[in-house]
Amino acid sequence: MAGRPVNDRPRLVCASANPDKVAEMEAILAGVVELIPRPGQVPDVVEDADTLEGNARLKAVAICEATGSAAVADDTGLEVAALGGAPGVHSARYAGEASSYADNRAKLLAELRGAADRSARFRTCVVVCAPDGTEVVVEGVCDGTISATERGDRGFGYDSVFQPVDGDGRTFAEMTDDEKNAISHRGRALRALLAALT
Numbered sequence: 323m324a325g326r327p328v329n330d331r332p333r334l335v336c337a338s339a340n341p342d343k344v345a346e347m348e349a350i351l352a353g354v355v356e357l358i359p360r361p362g363q364v365p366d367v368v369e370d371a372d373t374l375e376g377n378a379r380l381k382a383v384a385i386c387e388a389t390g391s392a393a394v395a396d397d398t399g400l401e402v403a404a405l406g407g408a409p410g411v412h413s414a415r416y417a418g419e420a421s422s423y424a425d426n427r428a429k430l431l432a433e434l435r436g437a438a439d440r441s442a443r444f445r446t447c448v449v450v451c452a453p454d455g456t457e458v459v460v461e462g463v464c465d466g467t468i469s470a471t472e473r474g475d476r477g478f479g480y481d482s483v484f485q486p487v488d489g490d491g492r493t494f495a496e497m498t499d500d501e502k503n504a505i506s507h508r509g510r511a512l513r514a515l516l517a518a519l520t
Contacts, residue, residue, distance in 0.1 A: 331356045332519050334450060337381040337395035339366065342478040343508075347396070350503050350512045355519070357394075364388045374399050374411055374447040375459060382451040392452040394515070398507060400480050402442040402468060405433060413480070423479055427472060431483065440468045444484065444507035448515050458518045462511030469493055477502060 333356040338344050348357050367384045369377040374397040381395035399410040409416035409430070417425035434440060443465045450458040465487045472482040474495025481494035481502070488505045489497070503509040 333358060333391070334394040335385050335389050335391045336360050337367070337385040337393050343396065343398075346499075346503065346506075346508055347394075347512060349499060350509055351516070354516055358391070360385060361389060369397070372411060374445060375449065375461075377411065378447045378449040379451070379457070379459075382449045382457070386451040386453060390453055392450060394448065394450045396446050396448045396508065396511065398444060398446040398479075400430075400442060400444055400484070402430070402434070402440075404437045404439045404441075427480060427483055430468065430480065431471070434468055440470075442466055442468050442484065444480075446507040446511040448511045450515065450519075458515065460511055460514035460518055462507045462509065462514060464488070464505060464507040464510065 331354060335358045336344055336347060337360060338347070339360055344359070351357055364385060367381045369380060371377045371380055377397040378395045381397070382393045385393035385395065397411070398413065400413045401407045401410050409426070413426070415421055417429040443463055446462045448460050448462075467485050467487070469483050469485050472495075473493045474482050474497075476497065476499070477495040483493060485491060485493050486505055494502045494506065
């Protein structure tokens with residue numbers, strides 16, 4: 323499935339252009355998978371699928387075709403019960419196409435003001451596509467709740483408002499990288515990928 327370098331570690335081109343995601347992927351896959359940076363000349367992929375898996379596949383296929391190498395892509399959504407599963411596939415641009423992480427968090431907290439049910443889950447879908455057309459698809463889920471206010475200054479995205487059920491009451495943004503990766507949606511998805519590849 324994945325290209326094999328001399329040291330026999332799977333080699334995958336990372337389709338993500340988000341440096342925060344790439345850093346997490348590198349940390350979780352370190353020592354097991356050789357993650358090759360996305361080539362700078364490859365244009366952005368339009369993520370217009372209506373599912374996380376669809377968007378991850380669009381990115382993985384595009385990078386695989388552009389590089390001739392096996393590529394890995396993920397798409398992540400925050401699914402909030404009181405909002406009918408929103409923002410979901412639109413999590414990265416919840417407050418608009420050019421929205422920042424802070425814009426998205428502010429909109430989410432405003433939408434949930436006064437909500438009795440603050441349960442939510444993060445879901446990550448990872449797709450690996452190889453030049454021969456084969457693919458691996460895995461998923462990771464982390465259940466939690468949305469805090470009433472932002473807490474913590476680490477992480478990115480919605481980390482400062484997401485309290486994982488498997489944690490100790492802290493938000494992801496209050497955890498170290500290792501603590502977050504041990505229980506996060508992306509950590510779980512990438513460990514499922516490692517199991518599938520090895």
